[in-house]
Amino acid sequence: MRIDATDVHKAYGDVTALDGLSLSVPSGSTFGVVGTNGAGKSTLFRILVGHDRPDAGTVAVGGTDVTTDGRWIRERVGYLPEHVGFPDGLTGREVLGFHSRMRGLPSDGRVSRAIDRVGLTPAEADRRVSGYSNGMCRRLGLATVLLPDPDVLILDEPTAGLDPRGVDEFHAIVEEITATTDATVVFCSHVLPEVDRLCDRAAVLHEGRVRAAGPVEELAAVAAADPDAPASEDGLRAAFREAVTDAPDEASEVAP
Numbered sequence: 001m002r003i004d005a006t007d008v009h010k011a012y013g014d015v016t017a018l019d020g021l022s023l024s025v026p027s028g029s030t031f032g033v034v035g036t037n038g039a040g041k042s043t044l045f046r047i048l049v050g051h052d053r054p055d056a057g058t059v060a061v062g063g064t065d066v067t068t069d070g071r072w073i074r075e076r077v078g079y080l081p082e083h084v085g086f087p088d089g090l091t092g093r094e095v096l097g098f099h100s101r102m103r104g105l106p107s108d109g110r111v112s113r114a115i116d117r118v119g120l121t122p123a124e125a126d127r128r129v130s131g132y133s134n135g136m137c138r139r140l141g142l143a144t145v146l147l148p149d150p151d152v153l154i155l156d157e158p159t160a161g162l163d164p165r166g167v168d169e170f171h172a173i174v175e176e177i178t179a180t181t182d183a184t185v186v187f188c189s190h191v192l193p194e195v196d197r198l199c200d201r202a203a204v205l206h207e208g209r210v211r212a213a214g215p216v217e218e219l220a221a222v223a224a225a226d227p228d229a230p231a232s233e234d235g236l237r238a239a240f241r242e243a244v245t246d247a248p249d250e251a252s253e254v255a256p
């Protein structure tokens, strides 16, 4: 399902989060959104999934305006926020069962399938989430998102805080999803190799607008170009370099 955002504005008091953002994500693509802290990535994602409303502009998923048909959006779009909490007393399997019932989904084995897809073992799924590692919590969060077999996945910095092995395993899960489904996957990241590995296209957000969007290799080539490249590319090069780093452990230092 494609996503189209057109001239989207959003302010919180006197803070402008989105300032005329326009973006198109082709159906079935894996799309990376990069941008410095405060560029507006999370705000865009919350609006895409109907958790927040734009002050102006339109956002459509599969041609449906997200502000007019919230239920339709919730059924088709899976959203993994940057921070997810689970009730400590429940097991991972119970969390998924609860989510499934809340959404009115059929009891057709989808909880076990979701557990399997994110690489949690049955024994891990039957442990209380209070004992879960950060990586296991991320997997469980992704499993909740996968329950309804969404057409669109919106993942807000899904690998932030994971160790290299956890990052690699999470990437493999996303790759498996993109290889075996038609889902459109949109996620934000500060790590260039992650965007490079997973995405076919990306957008660079800067101060609430899309500074550039296109195939990842084109954006990365501009970012890597020598300083004598055309002056018209200077802003994009700077924005891209500020937004992403080459190593996950440097990501927290990308921007103040």
Ligand SMILES: Nc1ncnc2c1ncn2[C@@H]1O[C@H](COP(=O)(O)OP(=O)(O)OP(=O)(O)O)[C@@H](O)[C@H]1O
Pocket (backbone or CB within 6 Å): 012, 015, 016, 017, 035, 036, 037, 038, 039, 040, 041, 042, 043, 044
């Ligand atoms: N609920 C809110 N109330 C007030 N200001 C907000 C709110 N949400 C976002 N903002 C502000 O809007 C701007 C964009 O924030 P947003 O979280 O969308 O950026 P981001 O690109 O996701 O940043 P980060 O990389 O740090 O997660 C920031 O200046 C932020 O402080």
